[in-house]
Amino acid sequence: MHSLTGTWHLFKLAVRRDRIKLPIWIVALAVMFISSAASVTSLYDTPQEQFTYASTTAPSVVSRVFGGPINGPDIGAIVMNETFLTAAIAVAFLSTLAVVRHTRQNEEEGRSEMIESGIVSRHASVVAALMLVTLVNIIMSVIVAVGLKVVGLPTGGSISAGLAVGAIGMTFAGVAAVAAQLADSARGANGLSAMAIGIAFLLRALGDGLGKLAPNGLSITSALPSWFSPIGWGQQIHSFTEGNSWIFILFFGLIVSLIGTAIYLMAKRDIGLGMITTKPGPAEANPKLLSGFGLARRLQRGVFRGWAITILILGVSYGLVIQEFQTFLEDNDQFREALGEIGGSLTDAFIGIMLSFMAVTIAAYGVQALLRLRSEESSGRIESVLGTGISRLRWMLSHIVYVVLGVVVLSLLTGLSMGLTYVLSSGVAWSNVTAITAAALTQASAILALTGFTVLIFSMLPRFSVAIAWGAYSACLLIIELGVLLRLPQWVLDFSPFGHLPIMPAESFELTPVVSLLAVAVATTAAGLWFFNRRDVTLT
């Protein structure tokens, strides 16, 4: 038996296990990436518009933090600035989740005990997982390269950008492979990997934010921290302008050393154990835990806190961006035209659109948090809980109440953080805070309609609820992302609850859509509770 015996079988097993999940991810990312690249190239199709973009984006710290270091008024550079970061982060998560799924998760759930007792070498599982992720990253590289070529960018730059996305994916696959050796649970390994992605994002955000503006005001030279981040490396390649291909050597070195480290650690440790051990917990429960709602709060609070921090960061950033975009809007005819249809002042229309993006973001929290109902059921934990004196209704309502409160609090947080930042940074009237907060809270009615639908689907089609709920969410996301710019017909827009609300604060509040959406939310939630009380709990 040599050091790779069994790898091919495990690779085929991994492909088979992911035969549905990965294609869905890949197709979804491809659609998102290519459609946003296409909308960027159509928005900035004249040298004048490209010049305006570069001259307004380069001085903006917020655009640099959330976009990257713009590299001149080049359409390729603009597309990179608008799409690369999202693509890189999405591919990084796709890669880390897949690696952990096929390494540490197997160990945690006891599958690897059976696998390792077969004719399988010690390194086979981690190598097989990396092979799968390599395949995924090759596909993603090709999609990005072909997508960029199709929207009209030069071949060389497109290939370079595709490779950069793939290299970032492989780097974080290596990080996840190491994390899977360190942590003793899949949750822990995913947490370490996500932390690494977050740090890489923040380092380059810092480096780009502190970067030096070129004398012509059209490009940025990033500061040192960007060079400590693999995501930063990907951006520093500047595929369509400078073409710094030597950076791929850095990627190669890092990927090889990460994978080498993972394999070295794998050989040193015991199966099933990690290198960081789990800390013990309390011997007795805090009295706050000891109720249906207490349990729901304990299970839900981590997810809520993560989203609250995200929403706060986004709210403050959007608040800062409003003033900057005012200048940008004045120079951009097409954007102004699109926003002009909404009515009210252009700034208010822009704020309204930002708020609807934020609402869709908060809706992701709502869907994710409510699908906890399903994971409690499919994991079998529900059996022990419903075997006690808590009713099905109470169990379900505990989670629903927490999530509804969570959605309202996050909406409030959106309005306050965005409004206060806007007022403090731009010196506009304080009434903007209440106007923006009111608008954000109005959006909550649409979010609750979507969460109500999630509750209903959980009760009616438990086995498909995760796919259907996220499918419905993605449809809303696509409609809101592309609907305004592509001017989709009204009947398509009507599918999304978000399309029914006035674009506040540009348009004035309307009671009818809010009441209707809340009625939908209440009706779907109530129907969900009714169905759950009548169906069998699905247990294996």
Next chain:
Amino acid sequence: MAKSPKNVIVVKDLVKKFGNFKALDGLDLTVEKGHVHGLLGPNGAGKSTTIRILLGLLDATAGVATVLGKHPKKDAVELHRRLAYVPGEVNLWPNLSGGESIDLLAKLRGGLDKKRRQELLDSFQLNPTKKFRTYSKGNRQKVALVAALASDVELYILDEPTSGLDPLMEAVFQKHIKQLKAAGKSVLLSSHILAEVEALCDQLTIIREGKTIETGSLSDLRKKHRTTIKAHTETSAMALKKLPGVVNFRSTDRGRKVEFEVDSKHLDKALEKLSQLDVLGLTSHPPTLEELFLSQYNKTDKEA
């Protein structure tokens, strides 16, 4: 508290279909108050399905099921405050410690006796500070067992609660169940561990393919089955071979040493015949629990 009827569990003609698959097909089960009742059957016989209907987690397709005189689904909350349940597969929250899970489950059931909790932790030698995901299978079962046994309720429903316990812990478990019995509590115990069933159960029900095939006390069941007899006689005992109810007849030493099995109802006749043949030696033993099971588990549909 409502007064319990004589039978804590009454199940009649219970049917449960999952799509086209019939998991239960006319199952009957009666558990008397104050008894430890064993529920036995091969894998997939419908033990867990029955228990989940008794807990209101599943709805019966047809038939009647009552627990403590109440409807398992409609009166679930009231019932679950009066019973404690240990599922066959204990899945709890990976991030909560064992102690937190015990407190939570016991509290949701109504309450927890702290002193009793500590006694149980000591006797089961369970460390409550470990996160649930770091427990072995046996220790996960101990978490659920401590949570259930720390609750003072009328009825305990235990689904293969000891399949992961070591013999020492099995003994601790048996000690606690005997204490419950002495205190007049009722227990429904699904198990594959025959020694455990033999040691604890007053009554048992054997099910197969969703049907009840035997029910009664162990001695009742034994009466229904064949006794094995070995005899050494002065003259040939070959004539016994033709008696009604005698099977698996083997003989050596020209028929002077015989071994056979005989139905309980024909035992008298066989012994009478033997006594006429100058018995030199005789051993007989009733069916062991293991023989009882194997004969029931192995039956094909035709025989059943």
